[in-house]
Structure formats: structure tokens, C-alpha cells
Amino acid sequence: MTQPVFDSVVRKLRTVMSVSWKSVLEERREELAGLFAQYGDRAYGVWIQQFMAPVFEQLTAEGYIVKGGFNRNDSVENWGPPEERERCVWYVVKDGEGAPIGTMVLQVYHSHRAFHVPRAPRLFALEETERERIVAALSDASVRVRWDLPTERQPLPDDFRFAPGEAGWEYATDVSIGDCLRGEDDDGQTHSWSLDDALSHWGRYGWQLVSVVPAGGRIVAFFKRPLPAA
Template structure:
């Protein structure tokens, strides 16, 4: 399989995902809610099984072997708050001879509080096929977080009734620190922090990394 073929089939799979995840959710919502209330997160596995059978069709139609369904062992869930937890599930792609050639990864966002999908699922393609290599790749945020794929989130009424925060970082604070005590207390550091403060950002903490210093800021999200 060439890179061009991979990209072509991947785009078709993405379209299938876009066309099916929500329709399957809406058609079985009552059943899935009842299942969640009884069995918890298993309900999401049932939902995934239904729409992934359609998502992998482009690969299967070209003779590639991909197993549908949802295998909890072939997944990892490490990221996000309980209201928007991210799980990555992977599906091995084998060629016509049965040799592994890549891995299709499904990013699914879900709530542990109730059956609720706060964000559209997305697909990734990894060229690695060993479990440890997949876990290593997914542990890097640059693999999973794609600014060109940013999606709008659907918030519950509960989320609308609590104070929400946004965060930002600054990696340039070390530029304000010289070697002498006078330089440490100079106006440049005060000005750098005040520049954030003028726009409502509060300094939360700082972390030294190599020769830089990462500053973490937060502020309440303003209601419209």
C-alpha cells in the first residue's frame, strides 16, 4: 500500500465516520442511555461497534483486513476530565497477505457522569503496528492533538452552571531573568507578568525546562 493509497482510504474512512457516528448515536440513544445506567462505560463500546463497522469498509472493499468492533485491550484512556474523557482505540490494518501495514486509531470523547458525547470522534493513522510503539506514539500530545481539527464541544446544562476556566502558557519568562540579583528583581519580569494580568490572566505556577521557564496562566471564561 502506497502513501497515496493510504491517504485516499483514510479520507474515505474519515467521511464514513463523519456520516455515521452521530446518526448511530441518535438512533440508539434511549437504548444506550439505559445501558449506561446499568453497565456504565460498556454502552460506549456498543456504540463504537456499530459505527466502526461502517468506518472500516473503505479498507475492506479494497481487500485489506481490518477487524471491526471494540476491543478494550486495544485501547487506552489517559486524558481529560471525567466529563470529557478521551479514549484511543486502535485497529490493525493487514494487507492481502495478512501482514500488518499500519494502525487506524479512533479518538473517542465521552463522559463518565452520564451517557454523553461532548465532542465528535476523530481518526488518526499510525505507521507502527506493535502495541508498545502505538502507546508511545499516543503518549505524545502532538500525535493526538491536532489544531487543524479543532471541534466545537457540546456542553451539558451542568457545565453551563459552573465556573469554566481557560489556560495558556508562556515559555519566555526566563528571558527576563539575568544572573545578578538586581536583574532578578528588575522591571522586565514585572512587566512580562503584568502584560498577562492586564487581560485577566492569573499566574498559576512556573516550571523550569532546560534553560527556559514555562509559566501557566488561567482566567475564567467570559460568558457571552
């Protein structure tokens, strides 16, 4: 099976999951919150097993082989603040003869402060089927982060909100800021007008430069600004 074909299989499964994750969350929220109070993050594992069940049933009905449920060892969680941690759980999918054809990845966002799902989970496909290569692929943010897809967020719990007078921050990066650092001209002078213009462009919209870091042969600029009032 080619990667585009496997991608299409996973895209169909997204439709199934788009209904199941929310219905299980709404129907069993109180129970899951109670589990979280007793056992912490295990509550999310229970939720995952329940809303992924229809996905695995669909795969099986189409003749594929996949080990369902939730296995913490087949997942990685390295990203985000405690209020919105990102965990990627993977499932190697095999054809009817047991040959691996690709890996289905479940991307789940969750809170460590309380049972809360900040945004909708997402399914995507990977070509890699061996653990080391799966982990390496997921370590590349461009594999997990899709700027071109809409993000469905859930309302914040009241105790997650900032108190009056407090301010949160939002952050952004510019990976092309180094393009504004020109070398010496023919007259031996270094000019910074393009950098001034770029920084002023960010500042015009309330962004403050926090830091610059060299990475991968480029210079990455980090900006922050206060979150708008709710």
C-alpha cells in the same frame, strides 16, 4: 505502502465516520443512555462498534484486513476530566497478504457522569503497528492534539452546567516564558522587564499565573481565568 499513502486512506475514512458517528448517536441516544445507566462506560463501546461498522466495511471493500469492533485492550484512556475523558482506540490495518501497513487510531471523548459525547470523534494514522510503540506514540500529546483542526462540540447537558454564581475555569500554557528570563548583563545586573511585559500581556486578557514548571529544558507557565458567562 508508504505513510503518506496510508494517511490518505485514513483521511477518506474520516468522511465515512463523520456521518456515521452522529447518525448512530442521534438515532440510539435514548437506548445508549439506558445502557450507560446500567453498565456505565460499556455503552460507549456499543456506540463505537455501531458507528465504526461502515468504516470497517469500507476498508474491507478496498482489500484491506482489519479486526473491527471495540477491544478495550487495544485502547488507552489517560487524559481529561471525568466530564470529557479522552480514549484512543487503535486498529492495525494490514494489506491483502496480511502484512501490517499502519495503525488507524480512533480518538473518542466521553463523559463518566452520564452518557454524553462532548466533541466529535476523530480518526488519524500512525506508522507504528506494535502495541508498545503505539502506546508510546499516543503518550506524546502532539500526536493526539491538533490545534490546527476545528473542534466540533456537542451542547452540554443541563446538569453539567454551573449553577448561577458558580464559575468554571479555562486554562492555557506558555512554553516560551523562560525566554524572558535574561541572564546577567555586562553590568552584573539581572533585568526582568521582558518577563514583566510577558506576564502583563497575559494579565491584560484576564489570565492569572498559577504555576511554573521546568520540563524538557524549558519553563512552562500555567495560566487560568474564569470562563465567560454562558
